[in-house]
Amino acid sequence: MAQDETPDARPRPATRPEHSEAYWQAMQYVILGLGALMVVALVLAVIVVLRIIPWS
Amino acid sequence: MSAISTLLPLASSILSFIYAAAVIKRYLSRPGHNHLLVWGIGLVMYGIGGACEAFTGAFGFNPIVLKIWYVFGAILVAAWLGQGTVFLLARERWVRVTTVLLVVASILATLAVIFAGVDPNYQAGAELTGKAFTTTWVRMLTPFFNIYGTVTLTGGALYSAWLFWRKRVLPNRMIGNILIAAGAMAPAFGGALNRFGLPGLYIGEFIGVFLMYIGFVQATATIAERSAAPVPAAE
Numbered sequence: 001m002a003q004d005e006t007p008d009a010r011p012r013p014a015t016r017p018e019h020s021e022a023y024w025q026a027m028q029y030v031i032l033g034l035g036a037l038m039v040v041a042l043v044l045a046v047i048v049v050l051r052i053i054p055w056s
Numbered sequence: 057m058s059a060i061s062t063l064l065p066l067a068s069s070i071l072s073f074i075y076a077a078a079v080i081k082r083y084l085s086r087p088g089h090n091h092l093l094v095w096g097i098g099l100v101m102y103g104i105g106g107a108c109e110a111f112t113g114a115f116g117f118n119p120i121v122l123k124i125w126y127v128f129g130a131i132l133v134a135a136w137l138g139q140g141t142v143f144l145l146a147r148e149r150w151v152r153v154t155t156v157l158l159v160v161a162s163i164l165a166t167l168a169v170i171f172a173g174v175d176p177n178y179q180a181g182a183e184l185t186g187k188a189f190t191t192t193w194v195r196m197l198t199p200f201f202n203i204y205g206t207v208t209l210t211g212g213a214l215y216s217a218w219l220f221w222r223k224r225v226l227p228n229r230m231i232g233n234i235l236i237a238a239g240a241m242a243p244a245f246g247g248a249l250n251r252f253g254l255p256g257l258y259i260g261e262f263i264g265v266f267l268m269y270i271g272f273v274q275a276t277a278t279i280a281e282r283s284a285a286p287v288p289a290a291e
Contacts, residue, residue, distance in 0.1 A: 019227055027230065031217050034237050038210045041241050042203060044248040049199045051251075 061182050062113030064258045068265050069106030075269045076100045082276065091143035098137035102265060105129020109258060112184050119174040125184055127169050130198050132162055134205025134244070141212030158204075165197050183257050185250055198247075206244050213237035213271075232275030239267030 076099035083092035108125030112118065135158060142154055171191075178188035186195040213236040220230035246260020 023227075024221065024224060027217075027221055027227075027234070030234055031214060031221060034210075034234065034241070035214055037241055038206065038214065038237070041206055041210070041244040041248070045199050045203045045206065045244070048248060048251045049196075049203075052196050052199075 058113075058182065061258065062110050064262050065106040065109030065113065067106075068258070068262045069103045069110060071262075071265050071269060072099050072103035072106055075265060075272065076103060078272070091140045093140075094143050095137060095140035098133055098140055099265075101128040101133040101136055102261075105133055106261060106265075109184050109261075112180055117178055117180040117188070119176055119188070122174060122184065122188055123169050123172070126186055126189075126194070127166050129184075130186060130247075131165050131169070131201050134209065134240075135162075135201040136205075137240070138205040138208030138212070141208050145212050145215065161201070165194075165201070168194050168197065182255055183250060185253075202244060202247060206240065209240040210237045210244075213240065228277060229275045232271040232273075235267045235271030235274060239264045239269075239271060242267065 076096050079092050079099060080096040083089055083096060086092065105125055105128050108121045108129060111121050112125075139155065139158055143151055146154070168191075172194045173190035175188050175190050180188070186198070189195060213233045217230045217233035217237065220226050220233070242260045242264035243257070244260075246257040246264075249256035249260070
């Protein structure tokens, strides 16, 4: 049908779906928070390495 | 041994094998997506590690089970899961170089563990640890593999989540990657606690595989709905 070929009838890319700007803002903090946790995990791993290396 | 020392790793193991089957099935339906195969290998290692922990919880300490656990569950698993992400995100040259290095390092580490001495009278605690090794230097191998695994798996998932966030697209894939990143870190923290003689490894492993599986389901469900992904990122 011709009506189906109008831009409105075409499937849209998933840009800015139903989520609000506050949602995206919160997700930014979640991603940054996990990044910070990853740094902590790596620091812990380095401490483990330093503990097991026989220095003397 | 408490029931939790058996049931928790058993649950992790079963979930890991289910997850591995889902990932490998996806690989078979998408030939050429080699990252799925590498993730599948990593998840099988995760399952083997959990099975060894459950075996020790149920039947007591066994030096051979300790060695199998140490190779797959302590040394290789994180690095191989991370290598799957390298296959997905990195340039081909880097993929080739890192894969060769990882394969060689994995073979050497496996040989080191096979020939390492183990105290046969070791009394295992609530969780398996590498303290039973009398050849103590094999324990020095683990952190290097795990640091590589944490950087590649967690870092790769967070990088992918960040790409989706920046473009404000495919929120389910973004959430999937966030869950995979969080799940990847849980065993890393559990392993660090284990190193310091504190319990936390088994629960960390269970939370880890649970979150990663939910993340995988989220991300792949999104792909089924919207096949055209505008940016390359972890599934």
